[in-house]
Amino acid sequence: MDRNTLIGLVLIFIIIGASVFLMKPSEEELKRERQLQDSLARSRAGIEKVDQDTSAITETTTVLDSTILSGPFGGATAGSERIVTLENEYIKANISTKGGQVKSVEIKGQETYDGRPLMLFEGDQNKFGLFFSSAGKNIITNDLFFTTTGSDIRVVGQDSASVTFRLAYDADKYIDYIYSIKGDDHNLGFTILTKGMQDVIAPTETQLVLNWETVLYQKEKDMSSERQRSTAYYALADGDVDHLSTSNDDEESFKENMEWVSFKQHFFSNVLVADNGFNGGKINVYASVDDHIVKLFAANLHLNFSRQDINTYPMHFFFGPNQYKVLKAHGYGLEKQIDMGWGPMKWINRFITVPVFNFLDGFNWSYGFVILVLTVLLKLVLSPLTYRSYVSMAKMRVLKPEMDQIKEKVGPDNATLLQQEYLKLYKQAGVNPLGGCIPLLLQMPFTIAFFFFFPNLFELRGESFLWVKDLSTYDSPITFSPLPIIGTSHLSLMCILMTVTTLISTWYNNSVSGATGQMKYIGYFMPLIFLFVLNSFPAGLNYYYFLSTVFTFGQQVIIRQMINDDKILAIIESNKKKPEAKKKSKFQQRMEDYMRQQQGKGKGKK
CATH class of the missing domain: 2.70.98.90 (Beta-galactosidase; Chain A, domain 5)
Structure with missing residues (x-):
């Protein structure tokens, strides 16, 4: 991560903290507000x-x-x-x-x-x-x-x-x-x-x-x-x-x-x-x-x-x-x-999550175990998408040495030519660079849907699990005086567990994918941000995200053992020997057309 990006993130946190502190109403303003609300309550x-x-x-x-x-x-x-x-x-x-x-x-x-x-x-x-x-x-x-x-x-x-x-x-x-x-x-x-x-x-x-x-x-x-x-x-x-x-x-x-x-x-x-x-x-x-x-x-x-x-x-x-x-x-x-969310999240919760949860609830299990089974079922249903995403990332990882050679040969300053060379490599290898992103995007609505589902789930109200006394609200085994910037006076242990497992999963993904530069560090910022965002959210939600991260990590380890980089490289080399006409995908064709247009515009300006 370069210095400007780091400075920008620090400034954002400072501005947010300062605005929360400076905009806090004074005692006089609170007194006037109470008088106003008392008047409204009467009229x-x-x-x-x-x-x-x-x-x-x-x-x-x-x-x-x-x-x-x-x-x-x-x-x-x-x-x-x-x-x-x-x-x-x-x-x-x-x-x-x-x-x-x-x-x-x-x-x-x-x-x-x-x-x-x-x-x-x-x-x-x-x-x-x-x-x-x-x-x-x-x-x-x-x-x-x-x-x-x-x-x-x-x-x-x-x-x-x-x-x-x-x-x-x-x-x-x-x-x-x-x-x-x-x-x-x-x-x-x-x-x-x-x-x-x-x-x-x-x-x-x-x-x-x-x-x-x-x-x-x-x-x-x-x-x-x-x-x-x-x-x-x-x-x-x-x-x-x-x-x-x-x-x-x-x-x-x-x-x-x-x-x-x-x-x-x-x-x-x-x-x-x-x-x-x-x-x-x-x-x-x-x-x-x-x-x-x-x-x-x-x-x-x-x-x-x-x-x-x-x-x-x-x-x-x-x-x-x-x-x-x-x-x-x-x-x-x-x-x-x-509130079941908006768009696809609402339909996922109403027609999938709620019926499945009610079915599991009928077994009279503890709600901690119900959430566990619900997480396992969801991960099993989405496992084909997870597998395809991982395979696609494995192909990109195998191609990375060749991509580094192309970058060294062309130079980082000629972005258009660099992208053209990358597209040629993708076409020859039969690889879709977005193949790893699309399955993840398809899973995203399910992940966000639970962000609405658990905070509004009445069944969790007053239900205990392990050290959590009430799954419908935050657990607070660690309490202290309210912090002036973020305003919290507790730390949720379930949220901390979720954050730690996410950081471990991010480290593993970076080591497997070979991510470098800014992309290597951006993945670490999101879990730390969510540590503060989700700290006051229901323990049931953080418990689900913790389980989801653990099972996703487990799936990745298993898939990693199933996938052999040498076999993938052999498939890629075989694809390179096939006739070129058979190797073009719609995405690659569109990207080639776009690059030609950009190159034409560049010549026109000269």
């Missing part, structure tokens, strides 16, 4: 709030003046909060009479990274209710008290049950929230029913606005990774699934019909599906500087309101894991929330 729904001077609500009993009590739904502005629990094998949902909303949901059998019960919803930050106008006032059902005669429900198997929460205007005019649950399901049924509201809701309104807001708290060890993989997803009526930004505050407004909206965290989703669709709306996602908050979500969803006695809006919530087979079985394209 992000974008709807007009009721004047705070007109109400004074407490969690138990509210005391109001007579003017408020005589207004629309005046009797519902005061009341006592009561919680009704709906529970099955998978979820435990607490429904509050205040707002008639889901106050919290526990995913049974799951825990946060620090051992607490996993709650998808929790606390008073959640908001869920209808917004409309009545008698010149804005009504927000989230702030009103519903009534219910229901009690706690627990179902199993095929059993089902429901409970109704009612917000009454009078005896014949009311809004019902009907929650239902059945066993063996991650769903919570939800239906809105309006009775006699055509004379209560302002005559100018043709839609109800369903406002849904929540704050989602940290559940995984790596907050940075959890934030990168958490955002709002949505499906349009035509089945197209898309999402908001994963890195910045974002919002999206819709005029077309929507089928569902999801507030997605890394490994869990909160989805609201409308059987008849939402008639447009607006979705927001906000970042947070709070160390324990992943993101803040808000959605205003439109429901068509008809001037008739009864309107029903059947929906259901999905509260569950982002496990590909679970989401796919649920339908509605929910599995598209899992």
Whole structure:
């Protein structure tokens, strides 16, 4: 490697490190950001709030003046909060009479990274209710008290049950929230029913606005990774699934019909599906500087309101894991929330990796062993490409002495003539110089596909292997104070193993291929760069890359023993004696045509 290249690489690392350090926000900026996010959390729904001077609500009993009590739904502005629990094998949902909303949901059998019960919803930050106008006032059902005669429900198997929460205007005019649950399901049924509201809701309104807001708290060890993989997803009526930004505050407004909206965290989703669709709306996602908050979500969803006695809006919530087979079985394209990559990587993961992994998972092996078998199967399938690539490199290695002689004879300054002489040699020897690269390129999508597959694989969550406590996040047996440049405070042992084996493999390839100059050293830089890049990636991913490198190295050693350089040289010498017309390949013909054009241009300039 020449001096200029080395200086350039050093400068790049210095610039990256300096930019990370200098762009770090100050304490004052962080304080202002917290104040801004607190303000957004109170107003992000974008709807007009009721004047705070007109109400004074407490969690138990509210005391109001007579003017408020005589207004629309005046009797519902005061009341006592009561919680009704709906529970099955998978979820435990607490429904509050205040707002008639889901106050919290526990995913049974799951825990946060620090051992607490996993709650998808929790606390008073959640908001869920209808917004409309009545008698010149804005009504927000989230702030009103519903009534219910229901009690706690627990179902199993095929059993089902429901409970109704009612917000009454009078005896014949009311809004019902009907929650239902059945066993063996991650769903919570939800239906809105309006009775006699055509004379209560302002005559100018043709839609109800369903406002849904929540704050989602940290559940995984790596907050940075959890934030990168958490955002709002949505499906349009035509089945197209898309999402908001994963890195910045974002919002999206819709005029077309929507089928569902999801507030997605890394490994869990909160989805609201409308059987008849939402008639447009607006979705927001906000970042947070709070160390324990992943993101803040808000959605205003439109429901068509008809001037008739009864309107029903059947929906259901999905509260569950982002496990590909679970989401796919649920339908509605929910599995598209899992990032499987782009282009060919997405199809490789969806139609090859996922089915093979699910098949191996059925044997109830440890996930460390499942990854091992998955790696072996992949290497066996790709072994023909690996063999062809190695044979092609062996041919180039055998030709290298002749190429060095040509370079010495022509001189390094005449690049065009040098390439022409090389092409003649390739043609005579029957060698394709790209023969070693093409098989490697064909294997590349499979290698990159796992870069998306493992970080989003729910099955690895909380699963231990050897010294790794959780394969879905980084292992950190070595910890220290955060480094100012790269910001890490740990070293992943699995990542170190992957890096060391890659360096050994690179050294072996260089010694076999006879690489010299810059090419000899470039191969050593990539593993060192990935040591920092993959240090905070899941241990399962680094474990796969470690296994993949070991098996690739083993394949190369075995193939090296199978290939005899003397036999290859004999084949090349035999090819040289064949008629020239039979030795041309399409690649060589194109290269010859290109060289003639370049040579012609050079003569024209003279």
